[in-house]
Amino acid sequence: MLKFGMFSWRDGMKRWLIAACLAVSGLLLTGCATTTVQSEVTAFHEWPAQLQDKSYVFERTRDQDNNLEYRNYENLVRAELNRLGFTEASTAHPPKLKIMLSYSIRVRDVREVYPVVVNPYPAPIMNPYWYGPAWRGYYSPFYDPFWYGPPIVEQREENYQLYTRQLRIVMAQVADGKKLYETTVVSEGRNGSLAAVMPYMVKSAFADFPGKNGVPHRVELKMQ
Template sequence: MTSARPSRSFGFWAKILAAPLLVAGVAGCATPFKADVSRFQTQLPAPQGKTFAVVADDPAMQGGLEFELYADYVETEMAQLGYALAPAETADLLVSFDYGVDNGRERVRTVGTGFADPWGPWYGPGFYPRRSFYRGGGWGYGWYDPYFGGPEVRSYTIYTSGIDMKIENRATGERLFEGKAEAVSTSNRLQHLVPNLVDAMFTDFPGNSGETLRISIAPDDGDKTVKRLN
């Protein structure tokens, strides 16, 4: 893979950060990986006899060892569909690919005990997506009293990750496919996130144009469930 597509702006990650997303993996490693996948397409050519190459959407990433690792996952998925890998200079289709994860943000969760509190009502357990001064002690968003049953406050860091994939006709430049897979999790390890995001992107590929799916991938056996969001 020697060719690279023109660089994009950083608007992709701004859109990811602004989008309402689900939380994947908050409960631990046994929790299924969940991603929201949006795809748009015209008629992709039949795989038989068609070749493709995966290139970096950001030229600075092209040829990097990390990019090559993640590009291999995309190549494997395209090959399983029946397309043949070829050099970027001669391929029928160019598959541009981008990935990333943000720096994380703190999320605060309050857990009520169900007992009465003489200092006033607590309005149930829930997530409060804002920063808090609470850091592992008994004080934070509200007062936790083990005798009167106030809410316990817990904080943790969540990360937003995503991949962006486009497919073009190399000869004409016609855009044939656009897709995004996005997830929020307590992990920022791209080595774990990117393969799962690619797996979600290619679930029921190429999908219905304009449809957003919530895809859940079981951690042990790879079984998937798909929920249509629109």
């Protein structure tokens, strides 16, 4: 009866540990760095049902006109527009649309407290030469990591910086300046390199063009 009780208590502790580990793992996954970029995308538009002329030109501010970083992001937007059937206007053909884009990045300090399962009584190291046919199937509480009590859940603290990246793209008519499409992409993560994340933010901006008017949606893209 005592042996049965030992095994029953031991199995219960194992089930408890498995459940605790799964719960802690779920919490830790929210704070770990991932290989994806998640973006919150919101678009407002009054897009014409049929727009025959999709020629466009980028309208830049004075600072953007001589900014190499901006030019790189502009090329990303250009590639997406061309994929959607837009054409960049030439000097001989006046554009129908003008494209304006802006971006920013902010950082804040984050303090995160999360539980960690710790075994305060690690099992003793056994000599492999002790093992033998007669030892197999032998049970001793002195070699049971759960014999001395359940594992302890400790609170750990982690401090890191969280970056908020934002991209805004506006498409308007050249003739009267009327806005036809305006989208904002917001992404958060520990990666402080805007250049590394921007390609995925631009793709997210046009993932469902023109999309539902004023309805935020989340886009998740795997980083290459």
